[in-house]
Amino acid sequence: MTLLPVGVGLLFVAVLLFGYALLATGGASVPLDRRRPAQDRPNSQFTRFAGSAAHLVDGFFAQRKVRLFNREALENAGLRMSQGDFFVLVLAGALVGAVAGLVVAGPLLAALFVLVSPLAGHLVLGVLASKRRNTFDQQLGDTLQLLAGGLRAGHSILRAIDAAATESLSPTSEEMRRVVTETSLGRDLQSSLNDTAERMRNEDFVWIAQAIQINREVGGNLAEVLDQVNETIRERSEIKGHIKSLAAEGKFSAYILMAMPIGIVAMLMLVNPGYMNVMFTHPLGWGMIAASIVLMTIGGLWMRKIIDLKF
Known part of the structure; x- marks a missing residue:
């Protein structure tokens, strides 16, 4: 039981580091070579290892013509990195998430984090691209x-x-x-x-x-x-600002309603970990989780359709 807070903490730190690394790369308004003078410092061993891994991944994808992360998507997100670089970054986040999931709930959650990591990478690219387009506007x-x-x-x-x-x-x-x-x-x-x-x-x-x-x-x-x-x-732009301010309350309500079930489950797992064991071990609990995910997805899309005003 003592490992549960440690695992949650590791997962939280991993998400923060992963998000900070991507946002810091895509949000810089001034290129690095203009903010920092040329330096002849040798690269660290970790940097050389990451560069070699990214080079191997790029070669592997080029030979097999695999496009997990499109170059155009990386450019739209403002990330000055190759497909291999971003794949190595996603892989590192998946490994950290797998370790945290293994500590928290076992191999099932660890495998889930590994499978979800590519989807999270595409989601981050979409968020960064949307942020970049809004800044351009x-x-x-x-x-x-x-x-x-x-x-x-x-x-x-x-x-x-x-x-x-x-x-x-x-x-x-x-x-x-x-x-x-x-x-x-x-x-x-x-x-x-x-x-x-x-x-x-x-x-x-x-x-x-x-x-x-x-x-x-x-x-x-x-x-x-x-x-x-x-x-x-x-x-x-003034009309857009008025519409966004009027729709902000609906968006905030939608975020709260979507996050409330997840927050309640997380709180119960922290306060009384054994209380939710039946939900994750019994087939009926699995069916309830699947049904709740489907219903929450439908509700989220419905609320998004209501508050997404076209003008």
């Missing part, structure tokens, strides 16, 4: 101001995008730099802008791309057009 007004200012200064649209890439923060700087690079290699500007809008899933950026394309075809004052588009986008 929030920076869109400032990006339009930079583009309009560059055009008024007499620069071409491509030179204005290059200046916006230099002055903006991540992820806008990365996306604008990608547009400039693709255009410099011979790709059409409109195609690059459309791909950026599709990659960021941003409807407002689609309007910007269309405005630039129309101006290239018929001419006119593009800076003034971008100012009008910026004003429209800001008004839409």
Whole structure:
């Protein structure tokens, strides 16, 4: 019984470390080489081991053309790592979770943590990508101001995008730099802008791309057009803020209702571990757990559909 708090503590620490490692990698707004001067320190033994393991995994996946974690998904999440690097990170989290599950409840929970770890990796990628897209959307007004200012200064649209890439923060700087690079290699500007809008899933950026394309075809004052588009986008952002504030109460209620059964079970296992043994050992208990998972999933999707407002 004394091992139960220790196992729960290990699991909690493992989740915190795994989440911190991914968020720290994907949330950095300034590249590492700009925040830290070049250092000639030799890599540690652990770093060399992790790099060798990631290299072996990349070679194994390349030979068999396996794509567990798509490169595009890693780029959308803002993670500057290969598929092998992320797989090694997920594998390390799975091993820590397996040890914690083995200590807490035995081999069954350990195997469950190992099986769930790839799904958790994909979920983390989705969360980081969504966070990156939201940041891009929030920076869109400032990006339009930079583009309009560059055009008024007499620069071409491509030179204005290059200046916006230099002055903006991540992820806008990365996306604008990608547009400039693709255009410099011979790709059409409109195609690059459309791909950026599709990659960021941003409807407002689609309007910007269309405005630039129309101006290239018929001419006119593009800076003034971008100012009008910026004003429209800001008004839409205000409406989005009002809708999010009105839907925040419903989302918070949904989170509480989803977490309450899990919290009650965890509390019972900590206070009186033997009280829940029948639930995990009897076939009827297994059926009740499966039914509760299905019902909670249906309820969660239902509540998400109610509070997910389209505008």
